[in-house]
Amino acid sequence: MRILFPPTLCLLILFTVGCGSMVKSHYQKPRVNFPAHWQQDDTGIPPAPFDWRDFHDPLLDKWLQQVIISNNDLAVAILRVYRARLEADRAGISTAPGVSATLNTGAGTALDKASPVTRNSSASVSTNYEVDLWGKLARQRDAAEWARQATEQDLQSARLALLANASNNYWRLGFISQQLTVLHQSTDYARETLRLADARHRAGSISSLDVVNAGQNVLAQENRLTALRRDRLQALNEQVLLLGVPPGSPVAEPSGLPTGPLPEINPRIPVSVLGRRPDVRAKELRLREALAGVDIKRTAYYPAFSLTGSLGTTSTALLAFLRNPAGSVGAALSLPFLEWRQMDVDISIARNDYEQRVLEFRQALYKAMTDIDDALTQRAQLTTQETHLRAALDLALQSERLNEVRYRQGAVPVTFWLDAQEQRRQAELALLENRFSQYRNLTQIWLEFGGSPQ
Numbered sequence: 001m002r003i004l005f006p007p008t009l010c011l012l013i014l015f016t017v018g019c020g021s022m023v024k025s026h027y028q029k030p031r032v033n034f035p036a037h038w039q040q041d042d043t044g045i046p047p048a049p050f051d052w053r054d055f056h057d058p059l060l061d062k063w064l065q066q067v068i069i070s071n072n073d074l075a076v077a078i079l080r081v082y083r084a085r086l087e088a089d090r091a092g093i094s095t096a097p098g099v100s101a102t103l104n105t106g107a108g109t110a111l112d113k114a115s116p117v118t119r120n121s122s123a124s125v126s127t128n129y130e131v132d133l134w135g136k137l138a139r140q141r142d143a144a145e146w147a148r149q150a151t152e153q154d155l156q157s158a159r160l161a162l163l164a165n166a167s168n169n170y171w172r173l174g175f176i177s178q179q180l181t182v183l184h185q186s187t188d189y190a191r192e193t194l195r196l197a198d199a200r201h202r203a204g205s206i207s208s209l210d211v212v213n214a215g216q217n218v219l220a221q222e223n224r225l226t227a228l229r230r231d232r233l234q235a236l237n238e239q240v241l242l243l244g245v246p247p248g249s250p251v252a253e254p255s256g257l258p259t260g261p262l263p264e265i266n267p268r269i270p271v272s273v274l275g276r277r278p279d280v281r282a283k284e285l286r287l288r289e290a291l292a293g294v295d296i297k298r299t300a301y302y303p304a305f306s307l308t309g310s311l312g313t314t315s316t317a318l319l320a321f322l323r324n325p326a327g328s329v330g331a332a333l334s335l336p337f338l339e340w341r342q343m344d345v346d347i348s349i350a351r352n353d354y355e356q357r358v359l360e361f362r363q364a365l366y367k368a369m370t371d372i373d374d375a376l377t378q379r380a381q382l383t384t385q386e387t388h389l390r391a392a393l394d395l396a397l398q399s400e401r402l403n404e405v406r407y408r409q410g411a412v413p414v415t416f417w418l419d420a421q422e423q424r425r426q427a428e429l430a431l432l433e434n435r436f437s438q439y440r441n442l443t444q445i446w447l448e449f450g451g452s453p454q
Contacts, residue, residue: 024135024138024139024295025291025292025294025295027287027288027291029284030287030358030361030362032362032365032366034271034369035369035373037269038269038270038271038369048276048446048449048450048451048452049263049265049266049445049446049449050263050264050265050442050446051452052064052163052167052452054263055258055260055263056258056260057254057258059252059254060167060170060252060254062252063166063170063251063252064163064166064167066243066252067162067163067166067242067243068159068162068163070243070244070245071162071242071243071244072244073158073162074155074158074159074162075244077154077155077158077159078155080151080154080155081148081151081152081154081155083151084147084148084150084151084152085148087144087147087148088141088144088145088147088148090144134299135295135299136295136296136299136300139292139295139296139299140292140296142288142292143289143292143293143296146285146286146288146289146292147285147286147289149285150281150282150285150286150289151282153278153279153281153282153285154278154282156278156451157278157279157282159451160278160447160450160451161447162242163451164443164444164446164447165242166242167439167443168439168440168443169235169238169239169242170239170252170254171254171257171436171439171440172235172436173232173235173236173239173252173253173254174254174255174256174257174258174436175257175432175433175435175436176228176231176232176235177232177253177254177255177256178256178257178432179228179429179432180225180228180229180232181256182425182428182429182432183221183224183225183228183425184225186221186421186425187218187221187222187225189421190214190217190218190220190221190421191218193214193217193414193417193418193421194211194214194215194217194218196214197210197211197213197214197414198211198214205410206410206413206414209413210413210414210415213414213415213418214414214418217418217421217422236251236253239251239252239253257432257435257436257439258439262438262439262442263442265376265379265442265445269372269373269376273372273449273450274365274368274369274450275450276449276450276451277368277448277449277450278450278451279364279368280361280364280365280368283357283360283361283364284361286357287354287357287358287360287361290350290353290354290356290357291354293350293353293354294347294350294351294353294354296350297346297347297349297350298343298347298350300346368448371444371448372445372448372449375441375444375445375448376445378441378444379438379441379442379445382434382437382438382441383438385434386431386434386435386438389427389430389431389434390431392427392430393424393427393428393430393431396420396423396424396426396427397424397427399420399423399424400417400420400421400423400424402420403416403417403419403420404417404420
């Protein structure tokens with residue numbers, strides 16, 4: 001094998017640097033059309049729409065911290081990030097020069113006659129290095145790095161989704177607690193109505209039909225209570241699952257929804273808000289990884305050039321190693337580009353994967369825009385609906401009071417009063433549901449805007 005002299009090696013290194021830059025594809029972000037009402041001239045990444053502390057609920061803050069620390073799904077995502085980092089490290093190791101060493105020692109003597117014991121030892125050190133002639137190894141490192149960064153964005157997405165689920169279930173428990181309070185009051189009210197109807201029936205003021213109607217109302221309220229208690233147990237089990245502990249463990253359970261003012265949201269949307277979203281960033285990073293994959297497939301069929309070197313000795317004594325060294329260096333050249341048909345298919349497949357990622361990235365951006373618009377539109381609708389529901393509750397309370405007075409005066413049957421009670425109950429529950437929906441909507445807005453920094 002011909003030995004390459006230093007001048008030749010220097011020229012080869014200069015040549016490889018130029019070749020590597022020629023085959024590298026330059027990334028260009030896909031063009032996307034933004035909605036007309038989005039701000040186009042913003043600078044920098046906008047802040048989060050609000051912070052969890054804006055709700056002024058210490059129990060919520062403590063609960064979210066516990067979930068982040070203890071959730072098993074998030075722990076799995078963290079392990080995936082660590083594995084991606086190891087993969088990136090492995091890609092760097094595989095492109096570095098390889099070094100191996102061997103050390104052998106032995107002793108022997110003839111068995112047919114008395115002869116002295118013969119001892120021998122050998123040692124060798126060898127190295128192997130593939131010259132990055134076309135930048136293939138560099139692109140492998142780039143692809144591993146893009147994959148690592150994308151996995152870290154996946155972790156951030158998992159963290160945001162976990163916080164959203166934990167807060168929504170927390171508020172769901174608060175909503176159920178308030179529903180239970182309303183239904184307990186309604187059940188007590190229904191029992192009192194039944195007692196009053198029974199007393200008036202015994203006095204001959206009303207017919208037995210009013211007593212039957214009042215009794216049916218009591219049973220209906222008790223059935224609602226039973227169903228709502230089941231919903232509460234399901235929500236508590238969800239809390240346990242989020243915390244990653246066995247069923248029956250103590251979890252955060254609020255007594256109701258917060259009554260303070262809700263955080264204000266700026267309806268004007270900057271384009272850069274999409275840069276906050278980890279799912280969008282992960283899509284773009286995997287797009288860049290796919291582009292690097294095209295270069296890797298292409299350069300895999302370019303001539304590969306590797307250098308090997310060894311230094312070794314064999315002697316009757318290991319201590320004589322330095323007195324009898326032998327060195328060699330060689331070069332090996334492979335020509336995989338001769339498989340031109342296979343090369344064309346593999347490169348086309350890699351290019352197809354990249355084009356799919358381009359479309360997926362563009363679609364992810366458009367979906368993110370739609371989700372943000374939907375969340376903000378729902379925010380405005382829920383605010384308007386709250387005003388109407390409060391007015392409806394005031395009217396329902398007035399109707400209930402008037403029908404109670406008329407029933408006690410004997411002007412109307414008990415069904416009028418019972419219907420008014422039901423309307424008031426439904427108005428209260430509708431207002432509670434609107435409040436719960438507003439909290440869930442705020443969580444969705446926070447999630448669509450990319451959450452807040454860790």
